[in-house]
Amino acid sequence: MTTNETGDLRSAGVVQVLDVGCGVASFSAYLLPLDIQTMSFAPKDGHENQIQFALERGIGAMISAIATKQLPYPSSSFEMVHCSRCRVDWHENDGILLKEVSRVLRYNGYFVYSSPPAYRKDKDYPLIWEKLVNLTSAMCWKLIARKVQTAIWVKQENDSCLMHNAKMKLISICDTVDNIKPSWNTPLRNCITRRDAQTNSQKLPPRPERLSLYSESLIKIGISKEEFVSDAMFWKNQVRNYWKLIDVSETDIRNIMDMNAFLGGFAVALNTLPVWVMNIVPMSMMNTLSAIYDRGLLGAFHDWCEPFSTYPRTYDLLHANHLFTH
Template sequence: MMTNSTGDLRSAGVVQVLDVGCGVASFSAYLLPLDIRTMSFAPKDGHENQIQFALERGIGAMISVLATKQLPYPENSFEMVHCSRCRVDWHENDGILLKEVDRLLRPNGYFVYSAPPAYRKDKDFPVIWEKLVNITTTMCWKLIAKHVQTAIWVKPEDESCRQKNVDMNLLSICESNDNISPSWKIPLMNCVKLNKDKSNIQKLPSRSDRLSFYSKSLEIIGVAPERFEKNNQFWKNQVHKYWSFLHVEKTSIRNVMDMNANYGGFAAALSSDPVWIMNIVPYTMMNTLPVIYDRGLLGSYHDWCEPFSTYPRSYDLLHAFHLFSHYKRRKEDCLLEDIMLEMDRIIRPQGFIIIRDENDTLSRIINLAPKFLWDVTTHMLENEESGTDQVLFCRKKFWAIV
């Protein structure tokens, strides 16, 4: 429908997809052979536990809900947002949830909607469809296809239509021009943002080239090309050494989380391995998540003083690079033990945890690890300043209450 039956989603320029109300993530599984990365999310369902099933399939997913707060992803991050019977009332509250989709979509990005209002003529479905059409028309989305049970809109690149609707008081423009602040616990806004500065909208290459591409988002946060390239090379070397120290087959590790992802160099170095990586950027650190998405990778904002939105025993490998020292000053509500406890919750039995941090922090972790039933070995590895760092390789024991 998007390619006139002449290709697949790759030929439509789709690299990253947000799957809303993803179920067991079958759509994401279908896209994997196409090298299209999907961030799948759904609410916690006490009866079905769909996200847990998706994670057991080795598919990137997290528990989340589209309700009153912005999703923890940066703006202009996805080429497609997908909703297949996702149980979201897009037509309610003046389309505020669709405006959140607009925030997340890149220019020329697609909103794919497959639900009864798109094809059924009974009950109140025609009324809902009319509201959807009115809202999307006001936002200047173009309905490019409506076939069988699916409708597809495209977000415009040219802002002249939106500006006209703003002048006619049909549409509200978001006042904030802040591209730096992370979307963490920010209330939904009933407005859209105009990309008036075309220089900030960069046409990105194919996914394979994005991994090492120096993007506009790196320039915005002041990272020079030389520093970016040095960081990439550093993580390629480190990942090679990590595998040699783990002494496991690469196929035994699938679900990986980088708890402090920085520019996404760790994930990029793993791109040729059979893993997927959840890149986390703590919201109190430099906002590098747009960089990660511009590299064709996926991730989320988070605060490690709180639980992460996933089920227990979800990940095979956790990587914590100078994470604990960042939270030192929040002693009252965020102890080192609290973060370790959350790591223990989300790591699987026999899973690995790699920790790099300040020496006094590592000493405390070594002392606490036996209480969590973690086995710990230490290795010395080169750091980015050509010195050496102590690195902890922890493994959670498999244990049972008998």
């Protein structure tokens, strides 16, 4: 991984991380002081309730699993996807789950895979590793580090490699799809998306500069820069008024959900406070979640006709602006 001599992930361009099978989200907790935003998820566990514990720690997390449907996040949203003992069989089913990782991973982003040391004694491990290497090579990822049971790949921007491997029938290239459509209840696709079909090719600045970025994602859905700036100013003033009305200490509120986030202006206005915000874009609304991720924020698609994937009483504040009118 291309970091400075201190190993600071920010120097490798990492701003947003997806932690698969996160446990109690200790990896996310480690990244908090670095201002690296981490979306952590794991399946519901009737014995340990790890996501509940993560949320009680004040860490952004949700109940989810990578199985048969696309994750509720836009394409090209994360600079790193992390899997440490996440119990996902990436090598199975022609690597379809790994191809979902490729969908949400930005170009030049990293996939970090760490398996339990006990796996070294598993007679099937060499075969599993060989399948992983073959799959990632076919997807034109580059293995840049391997030590003990940890390996790191980078998703290279190499369109000629993808087209060559597709011609050799090592992978399939996805048909051009409407990336404006939210990835909600969408079946997994056993194919790789090329750069020219990606939603965003813009070079993004680091945080905090990224918070005020007017991105290509907004241009593509018809949001003007004037509307973007106006939204930011509105929420800056509104949040100040909210805090006066609520009349609580800054440390009394930690977990916040914006149930109809639009451009993420509410979350940006809260950036100086010790809180984290789950930005929800309803699947029936305009798809602004890509732009929210472009601003260095976190969120998910959701249908409010269904329950959200979390435990009871895990948020300190729910914000519902124009939610019930749609």
